[in-house]
Amino acid sequence: MRTILLNPGPVSLSAGVRDALSGPDLCHREPEFATLQNQLREKLLRVYDCPADAWAAIVMTGSGTAAVEAMLLSCVPDNGRVLSVENGVYGDRMHRILSRGGINNERLALDWGAEITPALLHQALSANDYSHIAIVHHETTTGRLNKLGALAEVCAQTNTRMLLDGVSSFGAEHIDFDAWPIDACAATANKCLHGVPGTAFVITRRLALSQADDVQRSVYFDLNAYLQAQDRDGTPFTQSVQTFYALNQALDEFFQAGGRAARHRLFSQRMSAIGETLADLGVRRLLPAEQSSCVLHAFELPDTHNYADLHDALKARGFIIYAGQGALSAQVFRISAMGDIAEDDVERLRQALRDTLRA
Numbered sequence: 186m187r188t189i190l191l192n193p194g195p196v197s198l199s200a201g202v203r204d205a206l207s208g209p210d211l212c213h214r215e216p217e218f219a220t221l222q223n224q225l226r227e228k229l230l231r232v233y234d235c236p237a238d239a240w241a242a243i244v245m246t247g248s249g250t251a252a253v254e255a256m257l258l259s260c261v262p263d264n265g266r267v268l269s270v271e272n273g274v275y276g277d278r279m280h281r282i283l284s285r286g287g288i289n290n291e292r293l294a295l296d297w298g299a300e301i302t303p304a305l306l307h308q309a310l311s312a313n314d315y316s317h318i319a320i321v322h323h324e325t326t327t328g329r330l331n332k333l334g335a336l337a338e339v340c341a342q343t344n345t346r347m348l349l350d351g352v353s354s355f356g357a358e359h360i361d362f363d364a365w366p367i368d369a370c371a372a373t374a375n376k377c378l379h380g381v382p383g384t385a386f387v388i389t390r391r392l393a394l395s396q397a398d399d400v401q402r403s404v405y406f407d408l409n410a411y412l413q414a415q416d417r418d419g420t421p422f423t424q425s426v427q428t429f430y431a432l433n434q435a436l437d438e439f440f441q442a443g444g445r446a447a448r449h450r451l452f453s454q455r456m457s458a459i460g461e462t463l464a465d466l467g468v469r470r471l472l473p474a475e476q477s478s479c480v481l482h483a484f485e486l487p488d489t490h491n492y493a494d495l496h497d498a499l500k501a502r503g504f505i506i507y508a509g510q511g512a513l514s515a516q517v518f519r520i521s522a523m524g525d526i527a528e529d530d531v532e533r534l535r536q537a538l539r540d541t542l543r544a
């Protein structure tokens with residue numbers, strides 16, 4: 186019996202993606218590598234139909250945080266000023282990256298799980314002259330899907346550009362690259378796209394990056410260096426070739442399955458089936474389903490079970506769930522719907538939850 190990962194990445198792999206990892210040895214200075222890298226860049230833009238004249242997908246080797254760090258360190262001009270808008274762990278991480286990178290920033294830090302309302306954002310942006318906001322789309326800490334549509338309107342009104350952490354939403358939730366004032370969105374192979382950890386990427390507006398081309402905050406995380414090299418079929422540093430193969434295959438499977446709308450439906454169906462079973466068992470949600478992403482929901486631990494016992498009982502039945510972070514660690518557990526999971530696996534999970542939580 187294979188173990189099913191219900192943590193928010195890495196995800197359970199399809200057989201095709203696993204096989205792709207054993208592709209041929211390849212030097213990253215050979216034309217075959219350029220073909221592979223170009224295919225990835227083209228397919229990543231296609232996930233949200235971003236036109237290639239205005240947008241670039243920049244691929245790099247690292248975890249999701251590498252892409253977020255590269256985005257923040259590369260996209261803010263020296264005279265820029267960033268409002269870091271936070272309601273969870275990953276928002277806080279962006280603030281830390283900005284501060285350590287010496288970027289002028291302030292934070293709008295809300296309680297974890299709180300809603301970032303347009304009014305709050307408007308007030309914060311009006312109080313000061315910000316060039317950018319840094320914001321997480323799906324805050325994986327709590328499962329909250331921040332309502333970027335309404336917040337994008339506030340940004341447009343105040344002439345503020347958006348830098349998005351889309352790591353746990355890219356490929357499954359709606360992102361309007363056309364209408365929202367997005368300069369860049371960072372994401373990773375091994376969440377909604379079902380690749381393996383090791384490849385991360387940033388979708389950047391070419392114009393925005395060119396306006397920050399004199400920024401020199403980092404060597405490895407310099408997106409302009411990547412962009413220039415990749416537009417010429419190269420790469421500034423060795424890339425993780427095998428995880429590129431895997432992402433290429435994962436993207437083919439993504440499009441074959443119907444793309445982003447299909448993935449949203451699939452995750453939503455899984456999450457509502459799981460949520461229904463937990464509701465029947467008297468388990469409460471941390472947030473209402475309609476405020477949560479389709480990717481992951483957080484549930485309150487029942488009085489009868491601590492996290493370790495629940496985790497271990499489910500692991501013995503072949504399922505890995507995920508703990509809460511920080512102050513939420515004693516209060517919630519999380520279940521994600523990402524990955525190559527069969528309908529039958531979801532049914533077995535529901536039975537495992539019944540067996541465990543009724544016991």
Ligand SMILES: *Cc1c(COP(=O)(O)O)cnc(C)c1O
Nearest residue numbers: 248249250275323325350352353
């Ligand atoms: C997973 C995740 C990240 C990146 O985590 P890594 O461990 O670096 O891959 C960043 N932001 C969000 C919202 C995430 O869910």
